[in-house]
Amino acid sequence: MKLKLLSVFMLTCVNIPLCSYAQRTVEVHGEYSYEVGENDNITFKEAKRKCLELAKAEAIKAEFGELITSDVIDTNVETNGEATSSFFWENTVAMAKGDWLGDIKPAEFNIEYVDNKLIFRAEVWGTAREIIQAKADLKWKILREVDGEMEESNRFGNRERVYLSFRSPADGYLAVYLITGDDETFCLLPYAKDPTGRFQIKRGKEYIFFNREKDPETVQYRLSTKHAMEDNQFVIIYSPNPFTKCNDITGDAKHPNSLSTYDFQKWLLRAQRADSEMIVNKRWVKIRKMGDQQ
Numbered sequence: 001m002k003l004k005l006l007s008v009f010m011l012t013c014v015n016i017p018l019c020s021y022a023q024r025t026v027e028v029h030g031e032y033s034y035e036v037g038e039n040d041n042i043t044f045k046e047a048k049r050k051c052l053e054l055a056k057a058e059a060i061k062a063e064f065g066e067l068i069t070s071d072v073i074d075t076n077v078e079t080n081g082e083a084t085s086s087f088f089w090e091n092t093v094a095m096a097k098g099d100w101l102g103d104i105k106p107a108e109f110n111i112e113y114v115d116n117k118l119i120f121r122a123e124v125w126g127t128a129r130e131i132i133q134a135k136a137d138l139k140w141k142i143l144r145e146v147d148g149e150m151e152e153s154n155r156f157g158n159r160e161r162v163y164l165s166f167r168s169p170a171d172g173y174l175a176v177y178l179i180t181g182d183d184e185t186f187c188l189l190p191y192a193k194d195p196t197g198r199f200q201i202k203r204g205k206e207y208i209f210f211n212r213e214k215d216p217e218t219v220q221y222r223l224s225t226k227h228a229m230e231d232n233q234f235v236i237i238y239s240p241n242p243f244t245k246c247n248d249i250t251g252d253a254k255h256p257n258s259l260s261t262y263d264f265q266k267w268l269l270r271a272q273r274a275d276s277e278m279i280v281n282k283r284w285v286k287i288r289k290m291g292d293q294q
Helices: 044-064 261-274
Strands: 002-005 025-037 071-079 082-091 098-114 117-130 139-146 149-152 155-157 160-167 172-179 184-189 207-209 221-224 229-239 258-260 279-288
Touching: 025 044, 044 098, 044 117, 098 261, 139 279, 155 160, 172 261, 184 261, 221 279, 229 261, 258 261
Parallel strands: 155 279
Antiparallel strands: 002 221, 025 117, 071 082, 098 117, 139 149, 139 160, 160 207, 160 221, 172 184, 172 229, 184 258, 229 279
């Protein structure tokens, strides 16, 4: 996936004192089985991905228990380039009373076909950190323009512009990354020419990123793919404490800074371990090459 850059914006930020809390970090292990019926409209890749996340959630809950909240996302499913149905993706990792910090060893998968159902089984090993206090309730949406109006969406046409809304109940710092299907991760925020490597957020303010009608100095992006269809993942990183973006490679005039997904994941793991108040949210989008939009 390639991301086109339309303009550049810079800002500076100030320091906020760090806060720390005693939290347990332990090694965890979990398993989960996920059934896909013959009439379920979900791709093989999505089912495998969901099973993996649920296995991680089970590992965390077995060690730390559960929270009472959950994050539910309405996800559209496409088959052969056409929307066929939608299902509710429940982010059960958000319900587990802990954060998954990283794998100890690669997950193991087993797939069987029993009684007209695909059975996905995942087993995971990793490190997790207990959540001992409620974190900030972030509000954010991935947006596209439809008939002149902004609309929340997780499906985009090739070269279609993407926007993002964000609001936090507390002052802090924000970074936005896009993980592509080509083992490349783009830094969408802070912007490429920001010398501080930080983007400061004011509490209660509604931000609409990547929209020049809202901010003439901002950066605008288009999502694109060389494949018929591609899954990309937005990663939102917020903390009330100052943090500096990862050490990425400067892009050209049409592309934001980037680095390999492996290096990005290593940096994110270190950042989460260093800051117990850091929040990392992830959501998937689909990009299809059919029906290019200018």
